[in-house]
Amino acid sequence: MRAWIVTLAALASLASGPASAQGFAGLGLEVEGFAVPAPDPDFDFPADHGAHPEYRVEWWYVTATLEDAEGNAYGIQWTLFRSAMRPETGPGWGDPQLWMGHAALSTATAHYHDERLARGGVGQAGVRTSPFRAWIDEWSMISHAEAGADALSALHLSAAGPGFAYALDLTAEGPLVFHGEGGFSVKAPGGYASYYYSQPFYRVSGAITLEGREIAVTGQGWLDREWSSQPLAPTQDGWDWFSIVFDGGDRLMAFRLRDREGPDFTAATWIGPDGATEALPDGALRLTPLEEADVAGRPVPVRWRLQLPARGLDIETTPLNPQSWMPTLFPYWEGAIAVTGSHAGRGYLEMTGYE
């Protein structure tokens, strides 16, 4: 689950200012002519690493927790969103596919970010599958996987914005993992769903540049691929999403969709060190905000308690930088976290809908 509405609403609000999460005129809940995710998906790689223009939204989403030689922690984000005005592609400016890129780099005391917008059809942004390459402007995610290996198993990732840049190599040390029922990820009791898989096993090395100073870093990375045509249910305001790499080698993806009227919807995937997954149903995950911080003029819960009794998990998360705010067209919080408690580790937290 990621940044669903971010894509839709941000592209809708380009000129008219921030739109409300559900207020995207013309898109609403209707799915006019767009394909809808169906259960029991049969993925076809490398084609499915590429774009699915017949679906309304899609993203290639990388986060990584990094450390330099002196033990300073950093987090980076690289995201390419696709949003279709119509379920088709076309050459030139007539292509109804819109693209949006977000890049960020945070330290304990600073948060750098940049945003790019583009249209398909003219080469400014897009995704090619052979060889795999996703890009917007000079930001790119290029595969250098060996023949026969999954295209996403070895990536070079780069982006730059005001005051920051990074160029990182990502090498997968485990397989792709599929969320929900084999990659069919349900988002609400009513049946709203997406296709959703991840590559959570990246070992990362490379360099970040902070205010012109280059720093060698290493760490762990996580890539999410998700596409769908449906936005959230009408009463869902936003979500809190976690990706965590535990010191013991297990991984956890967990999210909660906050519902204005009914109970919140939760889902999680427990990922073993070998890539074996267990999808945890709605209600299995308990999330408790522990502390709010004033972020960009609004209260945002930045410390959390996560409980997953089925797995004996009871942890607390602490942000690397509580001010990891993305003041993009559609603003949200996205930042690196440290985990303590029954399990220790590091990860990323994304929170939307905190207006």
Place this chain on the structure above:
Amino acid sequence: MHGAALAALLSHWRRHPLQLAMLLAGLALATALWTGVQAINAEARASYDRAAALLGQDSLVQLVPERGQTLPEGVFADLRRAGWRVSPVLEGRLEAGGQRLRIIGIEPLTAPPAAQPLPIGTTGIEGFLAPEGLGFAPPATIAALGDAAPLPLNSAPDLAERTIIADIGAAQRLLGQEGRISRLVLWPGGEGGRPLSEIAPGVIAQQPQPGGEVARLTDSFHLNLTAFGFLSFAVGLFIVHAAIGLAFEQRRPTLRTLRALGLPARTLATVLLAELLVLALLAGAGGVALGYGGAAALLPDVAATLRGLYGAEVAGALSLRPGWAAAGLAMAMLGALAAAGTSLWRSARMPILAPARPRAWAMASDGTARAQAALGLVLLLAAFGLALWGQGLVAGFALLAALLLGAALVLPLGLSLVLAGLARAAGGPLAQWFWADARQQVPGLSLALMALMLALSANVGVGTMVGSFRAAFTIWLDQRLASEIYVTARSEAEAEDLRAFLAPRVDAVLPIWSVPARIAGERADIYGVIDHATYRLSWPMLEGLPGVWDRLDAGEGGLISEQMARRAALRPGDTLRLPGGWEGLVLGVYADYGNPDGQVVIANDLLLALYPDVPRLRHALRVPPERIGPVMAELAGEFGLPEGAMIDQTAVKRFSLEVFERTFAVTAALNVLTLGVAGLALLASLVTLSGLRLAQVAPVWAMGVTRARLAWMELARAVMLAALTAVLALPAGLALAWVLLAVVNVEAFGWRLPMLFFPWEWARLLALALVAAALAAALPARALARRPPAEMVKLFAQER
């Protein structure tokens, strides 16, 4: 106390409504001319600024093609992917519903905020990017287009007339420019790591220009208008000076009485000043309104001129801007103060018991006249110096100002000398009195005569300039448009068919193929010519190397237009560098009037070798005159060419001359107004003098000359003075014309024109001046003829 004093002073105007009318009219007219010109300039500049700001041209670096009108759109993605933050723009013209539209295509997702002109918000980005497109245009344009709109339109009141903004994809479709862009707007600090030349060869960065390129090109035009506006204002002030001076003199007894009654001098001065400012405010307000009306009436002509001459789009409607309205009022106040300064100062310092001597006003001392003449001579010398060593347009106008003012200032002395000579030559006492009296009148009339002289010399100068220009332009048109028919194909394939079809039917098919380029940072077009007698015989060459055509044909170099030669400081024999790195010689310089851009002519083979992708669509045809009609008919029948794709020489010439005439319509209008103002000034002065001069006329009457005869003599005197002034204005006017042709035109437009003389025009002006003088003198002369003898007699008894 103040109230009573003011009432006493104002009673004067009640008794002299004509004087009041003259004062108000003079000031209003002067203000109106000034304001009108300012209003036109302000409107035009606002249009340029709007257009430039619209796309951030005033604040952002633009990446433009080194040659050609457009770039392949792939350059955009190449630059973006190399880290350059750029946004594409496509601009072009489109005919729709009888309107010539300017289509601007933008890319809303990448456009920098300074180049985001759109109120997209109301419809959202989706409507703008929708397949059917969505354009934004000003309401008037939408209304004028009606059903002929080339795409759905939303209203955007801030846009210039006939401008449509749409998505770049829609613009490409409308303009038939799929895959092409005009230029790229660079975000502030948006340069990528790799240099431009490496990523996109053939693309160059152009620094932001306030008001865009158009503002720079049209600067000289607006400076011209300003100068004429100022001239008219100055002439108008002469009327004000005459009217106010008269009023003060006539009120001397009143002033003396008021002072004698105990009104402090300071209070009197304050009241006089207040009166003046109130009158100035009234007249100024009227003038601003009048100027607004005049400007609104002239603006369409100015807009047409600017469009024709510079391709600049100016809104056809005038909006009231507080800036020039306030400036107009301020000018009225300052002008009134300047014109009334001496009178005010004298009134304030007048001794209580000073005898009220109205004649003193009219009788400037010999010393003053000599000082004036000396100043005039200094100014004329300064003008001479400026002509020799001056540089730039401002120096050109300073030269104009010095010349005109100097000539005006030496006028009274010149008239005095001429009249003295005539008086010596005169026989008979009455004739001698006529000349002597005329000479005595010169100081009183000098300001009015100076105004007349300014107006006349401006008319002669501008008339000569326009006439010379028209003659040169007509000859040049004949030379440049030597071919009988001009035809443009719609595609390269059609062009080939055309050439094959025409070859047996016409004497010659001359290609007119060109590529737009940037040479030495200036916009220029590079044309190719084939070796043909048409060029050798009639090309308007100004200077050239020996054997210029053979050397051109051999590809040794190129010809450049006069504008380009001046701007780039190139002369025959210098090195000519073309985009792409080719170097040759400047073989010659030719006249290219009316073209704001530079031009280069090279051999056609060379053009094709250097720029193989040059569009080969336009052709000139040489046919015998009697074949023009048949050939055009055959072409129309065979190819079904649309209107405008085929045009005969006469139509082109007619259109070109039309643009020319419109260009100078405004100048002509200002000229006529200036002359009218000068006539009014003369009337004001003569009316003033007629009352005061009774003391001189009455003795002559008493000696037996009838009133009617005296009246005729008055009339004749005025006409004679006007005639003398006109004669003296002629050399000043010709000097002015020379300055306009050899200095101002060269600086402003980049071409120098041969000066021609138009004696019939001078005769017409002389007649006009005489009629104006006669009309101005008629009223006071009639009054004299009808003045009751009893009043004339009283003059001898009255203690004054």
